[in-house]
Amino acid sequence: MSDNKNYRFGTKAIHAGVTPDPATGAIMTPIYQTTTYAQSAPGEHKGYEYSRSQNPTRTALEESMAALENGKYGFCYGSGLGAIDAVIKMLNPGDEVISTSDLYGGSYRIFTKIFEKYGIKFKFIDMSEVENIEACITKNTKLIWVETPTNPMMTIIDIEGAAKIAKAHHITLCVDNTFSTPYLQNPLDLGADIVMHSVTKYIAGHSDVVMGALVTNSEEIAEQLGFIQKASGAIPGPQDCFLVLRGVKTLHLRMQRHCENGASVANFLQSCDAVDKVLWPGFKNHKNHDIASRQMHGFGGMISFSLKEDTKEAAIKVLKKFKLFTLAESLGGVESLCGHPASMTHASIPKAEREKVGLSDSLIRLSVGVEDIEDLIVDLKQALS
Structure with missing residues (x-):
């Protein structure tokens, strides 16, 4: 080229x-x-x-x-x-x-x-x-x-x-x-x-x-x-x-599907009784949604959410129930992953500093993959029930 x-x-x-x-x-x-x-x-x-x-x-x-x-x-x-x-x-x-x-x-x-x-x-x-x-x-x-x-x-x-x-x-x-x-x-x-x-x-x-x-x-x-x-x-x-x-070579194809699945998962989580807050820049009530809309071409497949039962134990209970979302470090693969930032990716940050930015012990991070969205929603439903 x-x-x-x-x-x-x-x-x-x-x-x-x-x-x-x-x-x-x-x-x-x-x-x-x-x-x-x-x-x-x-x-x-x-x-x-x-x-x-x-x-x-x-x-x-x-x-x-x-x-x-x-x-x-x-x-x-x-x-x-x-x-x-x-x-x-x-x-x-x-x-x-x-x-x-x-x-x-x-x-x-x-x-x-x-x-x-x-x-x-x-x-x-x-x-x-x-x-x-x-x-x-x-x-x-x-x-x-x-x-x-x-x-x-x-x-x-x-x-x-x-x-x-x-x-x-x-x-x-x-x-x-x-x-x-x-x-x-x-x-x-x-x-x-x-x-x-x-x-x-x-x-x-x-x-x-x-x-x-x-x-x-x-x-x-x-x-x-x-x-x-x-x-x-x-x-x-x-x-x-x-x-x-x-x-x-398939980045554009994968990202399109990550975005589509991410939007579906975010909207499902927002309607779920067990969920307190859903963090995803595609929501119009996200603090800087207007900036995201201006500088991004889509909102991606990364989503974080906290539980109404705001404890580490509640988060771990949900994480253990997932069948398709795999509990693992990292993100961005074709498979869906879930993680507990407070004890995994962000454990090196002192608890007081985590709490200052709202990173609670019940926060779960999802990397939404490119599987069939119907199967991912079923997995979320059973894990959060």
């Missing part, structure tokens, strides 16, 4: 970054399972010298990721946290980061347990009102970290509003786009400097790969990320890159 911008999303998902193998004409990108490459003379090679630095299978995936996010430069990492690690490594001791108070527990953990001891300061604030960001900015603020929709409270943050604030103060804005994927949301188009993905989730889509990715349009940022990727070595292997390239 010579000009990705001339194609719509589904076409890019299938073709971007992928060309027939020049050696054999193979349609699928080969798995270049090699560590090193022959050189005709010292420093003279065909663009590849060592697979930590470059690998043709990874290159194809990175170009695909960049195209999907309407970006120029893509970088893949061994995990989503590896991608986050690379972004924070662009900072220096004394720098400050403003992040949402409601975010993935792994992000909170790497911020507070790994990077704070190196002199980087993190502020966690309510970003549902984007004006709150401005009040926290100091001369040391170098990065604004946005996650939207947030995990697991489904808070919507105004990316375009955050970008205007960031640009006015010459601050880098990075958006974790894992829940939405490029199919539903494109942060770079809204003014973000970097978009981050846990590729493990929807992009790979089949619960068989752990990977992360970053995309940017900034040449300066790309140079830093490329150096960090090479120097730190948190790269994915070619087999995993091959699997993600395969997964990407």
